[in-house]
Amino acid sequence: MEHTGQDFDEYVRAAWPRLVRSAWLLTGDWYRAEDLVQTVLARAYGRWQRIRDNxxxxxxxxxxxxxxxSWWRRRWRGEVPHDAVPEPSSQRPSDDLDLRATLAAALQQLPRQQxxxxxxxxxxxxxxxxxxxVMGISVGTVKSYTARALHGLRRDQAIQALATGELEVTDEQR
Structure with a gap:
């Protein structure tokens, strides 16, 4: 069993950043993404012998x-109070972080399954x-969700501005 634990530890050290990035795409929040990865890794540890070779x-x-x-189904999704109402941004994303924030905001507007x-x-x-x-749905539903998600992203005003070149994007951002 020690050998399995050592293999698992080495894998986790190497894979952690890419797994957290994948989780962030689902959650939109780094802290929830880390929680999601930790939960999944805890569940995977017992199955590591089967998982590691496939x-x-x-x-x-x-x-x-x-x-x-499954987390989304269980959690409360009511209003969350904020100190101030955020103002819509009229500024152009000028660096990589602003570009990522624009894309993250657009992704968060999509339904969870999309x-x-x-x-x-x-x-x-x-x-x-x-x-x-993986999702337990039909291939047609996957196609439908993909089409709807891409349509939603294309309708997003910030994404439209990126696509039409109204926002300056440097070569480093591409």
């Missing part, structure tokens, strides 16, 4: 998607069939 990143990303969706489909299809690079299997 594309562990893909397996763990699938676990993240299903775990995130975000999960986009993460699995484009970030985890799963096929439509594999995405459907």
């Amino acid at each position: 594309a562990p990143d893909a397996y763990l990303r699938s676990m993240m998607a299903t775990t995130h969706l 975000r999960a489909v986009l993460m699995l299809r484009y970030h985890a690079d799963l096929t439509e069939t594999a995405t459907a299997h």
